[in-house]
Amino acid sequence: MENFSFYVPTSVSFGKGQIENLAPSIKQFGGNKVMLAYGGGSIKANGIYDEVVNELKKANIEYVDCDGIRPNPPVADVRKGIAIYRENACDFILAVGGGSTIDAAKAMAAGVCYDGDVMDLMADGKGEITAAAPLASVLTMAGTGSELDMGGVITGEVNHKKHTIMHPLLYPKFSILDPSYTFSVPEKHSMAGCFDALDHLIECYFVAGSESTDVQNMMNEGLMKSIVKNAPRVLANPEDYDARANIMWASSMALASFQFAVGKKGSNFPMHAMGHELSSLYDMTHGITLALVTPAYLELTLGKVPEYTWLFANFARNVFGVLEDDDFVAAKLGIRKVKEFTLKLNMPKNLKEAGVEEDKLEYLAEKATEWGNIGALCKIEKEEALEIYKRAYA
Structure with missing residues (x-):
């Protein structure tokens, strides 16, 4: 650590x-x-x-x-x-x-x-x-x-x-x-907030050095699991006090002094970097941008860092309850669960549905990486960022 x-x-x-x-x-x-x-x-x-x-x-x-x-x-x-x-x-x-x-x-x-x-x-x-x-x-x-x-x-x-x-x-x-x-917050913004909080935790979880940070990882998994459980409850009943309370406290804890990234190698929040460019160009709600890029980011990253397959598998099992002994299969299922969760929260299914033009993807990739690579487990430069945007497009 x-x-x-x-x-x-x-x-x-x-x-x-x-x-x-x-x-x-x-x-x-x-x-x-x-x-x-x-x-x-x-x-x-x-x-x-x-x-x-x-x-x-x-x-x-x-x-x-x-x-x-x-x-x-x-x-x-x-x-x-x-x-x-x-x-x-x-x-x-x-x-x-x-x-x-x-x-x-x-x-x-x-x-x-x-x-x-x-x-x-x-x-x-x-x-x-x-x-x-x-x-x-x-x-x-x-x-x-x-x-x-x-x-x-x-x-x-x-x-x-x-x-x-x-x-x-x-x-x-x-x-x-x-x-x-938070009872009167519209559904769109409530669900975007839920995914924003989840993504903060994901950004702090998939970081180099996680093999030595059991405390941070396991506490993080508990918060992610709570959001996965309670966000649909808020969607079903916006005045469910306990569901709102758990979402509120989980989102507050997620970035409290970046507590779940401490002891690791450091992260520059790559999914946020890519999401911010969608907000900049399209004035898109922040949590929605994260829901659009995160599954594609995780998918590409898994392919580039097979040595961290165990981390993706732990995420799948401990957050989404995936029952699969093979780490690689479990890892892939976990990423699929993230995508299914975004759809459960009524997020757009892809960038195209969200109104992003395909000919803007290269511009977005260039802007997301203009200050350097944005990876946390591996380098994400313009070429990789463009591939992520393409995977998220359709």
Whole structure:
């Protein structure tokens, strides 16, 4: 097992009615004037906005709205939030929403403490994060795990390229996770969130060095198995509290300080790299892009790294209950189970059905690998990425 550091400073209030902890938690971290960041207004329609504002008012905490944060949050929305925060002399950011809102809030938190443009602070930028405004989240959609990690994804202006921002200062100070807040999330986004969470776990599982990380692997398998069990329950009954609770907690745990990738050789999240390009070009929902590319990625990777057949077989048996003694047969069946799971969640069956033109596949492969190979068990360069897109096309 490789050496690693592990750090998750975010405190969590999980369960029904935990919004009552909002104001005391904000005050604990010195918040007196909050910038309330949220998206297109669904939190007003479902009553969550009123619950949040009422808690702030009862505690005499001032607030100002920063609304309209879009999915796959563009940097323009981040810049708007930075301006609102500064103009109103805020001292705390509260993100109420899903991954897009929380990601945008993280970039805002870094940006308000930086003299230049916030794009400088992205992973490929020229700036450095040395300070950040305190932030917290009230989660309304499970999937990304942004409520319990230090990273975010922002859409830039050039080719709508996805950029990451990451720093320990960007961990939320606290996150409130009430599964009932996810009851009204539309089916499409609920299921996309379920697959997003599953794919985070897959990205941390199929990584070189996994032969020495039994603890990480076995804990990961348990979370994946829980998502496979509970996602169809959410689909059947959106107000199944326990199913929603298990999905919410599994998605939060999936990326908590990348706990299931620690001790391994490292991963640059290849399936996400390929999915991000679909979102950039087609503004496609993130979890859906992952559902489209993951089976094809796993299939190609298995063919390139036969020495890891055992890992694919363990995945098949321990997550999907495959009963097959031969490792290679079990591995193939496990990949088929992933594809069947995407269809069970009503994901598009292939890229063609999702509206992707075949003549765009080479462009997508080029953009996915423009900063280098993206493999985790083997090198995935443009040629391999193109093959994955082709397999996912039809």
